[in-house]
Amino acid sequence: MLKLHHHPLSTYSRRVRMALIEKGLEAELIELDMARGAHREPGYLALNPYGRVPTLEDDGLVLYESTAILEYLEATHPSPPLVPADARGRALVAMHVKLCDIQLARQTGIIIFPKRFLPKERWDQAAMGQAKKEIEKHLGILEQQLRGKQYLAADRFGLVEVCYAPFVEFLPLMEITPPPAVAGWVARMLERPSAKETKPPM
Numbered sequence: 398m399l400k401l402h403h404h405p406l407s408t409y410s411r412r413v414r415m416a417l418i419e420k421g422l423e424a425e426l427i428e429l430d431m432a433r434g435a436h437r438e439p440g441y442l443a444l445n446p447y448g449r450v451p452t453l454e455d456d457g458l459v460l461y462e463s464t465a466i467l468e469y470l471e472a473t474h475p476s477p478p479l480v481p482a483d484a485r486g487r488a489l490v491a492m493h494v495k496l497c498d499i500q501l502a503r504q505t506g507i508i509i510f511p512k513r514f515l516p517k518e519r520w521d522q523a524a525m526g527q528a529k530k531e532i533e534k535h536l537g538i539l540e541q542q543l544r545g546k547q548y549l550a551a552d553r554f555g556l557v558e559v560c561y562a563p564f565v566e567f568l569p570l571m572e573i574t575p576p577p578a579v580a581g582w583v584a585r586m587l588e589r590p591s592a593k594e595t596k597p598p599m
């Protein structure tokens with residue numbers, strides 16, 4: 398059986414948990430006590446030397462990096478599909494997934510980690526302000542691409558939304574009001590049962 402090492406507050410782990418639900422896959426969920434530093438203990442580092450979650454185990458294969466895990470699940474369990482069948486559609490998914498990581502996920506981490514886990518006097522306000530600007534710029538670009546569409550790739554829910562959902566969940570905490578087409582898209586992806594079931598305690 399698949400084994401997923403995760404944490405319920407982890408955005409990147411949530412991507413994988415959503416994909417498992419979307420695909421109807423069973424997995425043993427192993428929650429790491431990260432507050433206690435379980436992700437830095439030798440046993441876990443032997444599995445994932447970066448000491449991060451998620452990590453997936455499948456019959457001797459050990460995979461980390463959420464997007465690599467998602468690609469593996471898609472390749473091994475293609476039905477129901479989370480990516481289109483054609484090369485162009487797949488290339489667009491790859492592009493949007495990468496852009497989610499470099500234009501939104503990284504910046505969201507810069508803002509929400511301190512907001513969720515650190516006292517205000519330890520916040521790096523300058524870095525947080527810069528990250529917020531970068532996110533707003535990215536959402537402005539997505540707004541253009543989403544006009545007249547329900548979803549970013551192939552106009553149906555898929556891997557792109559699985560990657561975005563855990564991060565756009567925090568737009569209110571980041572005090573970012575998305576433009577209208579993005580707001581509709583965000584609402585649609587967060588309504589998904591897989592998103593509701595994995596929603597972290599706020």
Ligand SMILES: N[C@@H](CCC(=O)N[C@@H](CS)C(=O)NCC(=O)O)C(=O)O
Nearest residue numbers: 407408409448449450451462463464
């Ligand atoms: N690029 C990685 C990022 C994973 C990541 O940063 N996970 C966070 C939790 S959301 C983590 O494990 N942080 C612990 C640490 O960096 O010490 C992925 O896509 O899986």
